[in-house]
Amino acid sequence: MGPGDNVVMTTMDDVLNWGRSNSLWPLTFGLACCAIEMMATGAADYDLERFGCGVFRATPRQADLMIVAGTVTLKMASRIRMLYEQMPDPKWVISMGSCSNKGGPYWQEGYHVLKGVDRVIPVDIYVPGCPPRPETLIEAIMMLQKKIKVQEAALGPIGFARKQA
């Protein structure tokens, strides 16, 4: 262990974070109305691909970003948890729309609506709005990229496990 190792480690961090933040692969996972806006963000006009985040994957095993777009019901909550656990580390979650943030318009009488997806999975970025505009989602993704860029890439003895808060 020489003093030089540290320098290499820091560079590693930078390189890995740079790579990860610019090639986020979101999970194709629409729940309700917000999903339509998520699709619109990925489509022609807003073109999420410009931000290095357009490769929507249909299987959680190939994805590292989960955009929870829509109302999370109690029946769906356990499935979301399962999908989250199937995603390989490191992984991030964006909660899109009031519904997945806190129950949205269904917060009061919605006996079958989970009041916030953060009750089942950890959330990195919350996007407000019902539904949020595509620009808002893009902003959220850029914020997430900023967050990834300052993250410590190599943690733990094996692999690059995400630091648990």
Add this chain to the structure above:
Amino acid sequence: MQTDTTHALTPSDNLKETLRTDDLLLNMGPQHPSTHGVLRVVVTTDGEIVKEAHPEIGYLHRCFEKHSENVDYIAVLPYVDRLDYLASMNNSMGYAIAIESLQGIEVPRRAEYIRVIISELQRIASHLMSYGTYGLDMGAFTAFMYGFRDREMILDIFESISGARLLYNYMWIGGTYRDITPEIVQKIKDFLVYFKPKVEEYNNLVTYNKIFLERTRNIGVIDLKTCHTYGLTGVMLRGAGLKWDLRKDHPYSIYKEVEFEVPVGTGQMGTLGDCWDRHIVRMKEMLQSVRIIEQLLDGIPEGPHRAKVGKVIKPPIGEAYSRTECPRGELGFYIISDGSGKPYRVRCKSPCFMNISTLNELSQGVMVADLIATIGSLDIVLGEVDR
């Protein structure tokens, strides 16, 4: 050379008896790109052949009816918008019509014009979405891009009238929430000029494409008897060849005064009532919507855009039922009033629920890939199925 066929057959016969094959239970969804939301289909397959496909719903049950009982009449409107989030305008129009007939509100002519123009635009937007996602299901990503590109233009118009892109709260009880200005009328005109030739482009790109044809014709055939058994309406019924459109046969609003045709499936490329027929009906309907809007745009009468209704709506004791033609079929609202400011009961008869219930019948003995084609052509929105 002579082959002994009897001898050759014997071992495979034996094999058939001794080989034990099991059905495979395949779980499709609730996270699946082709189920158009959170639908789970429990598929029993025998090799590549689907034996049974049971749709399991309820992953998006958002307690619509419970909400309606606890908020006042106007506050139900946002929830109505969120039922079928691809056709919010049509939904809230149906709800507004029910309340108006319950309370006996006369809707001004100008409001009727605006309503019909806007809901036809919404129909185009919804069918464009269906075109895009169906293309995506069939492996044509370009269709998705094209559909969304042109849908954005309609959303721009909606944004300028209501301020929102997807869920508008625009149709109001007694009319519309805001008036439309000449600039918006011009915007709609420009859009129509742009859009009309596009439909042919879409058809050339996808509808008559050889691969698309092979994947959709003779697949998911619904005959009229099945339609009547399941109570199917809208595109499903018209795809099976019956000319039934509430705008024509049971006209509401000012649909009596406009001219348009009801396109039906003809079995042109395969069997009557197959997936392709339903697809072409949607494509043709877009052109008919354009026709309706064109007839109305120039003659929007002057006057108020909303009838005078109080902030609090208290209809007399009674009940009302409205049925309107949504992009997905006949949407009904049954409302019971107990004389208070809140509805006693709001029941929504959703077309998508009927459509999805046919899935098992449609998918008996088809390939797994054809199951995707069938689900796509039903054009369901889970928000409306589960409510």
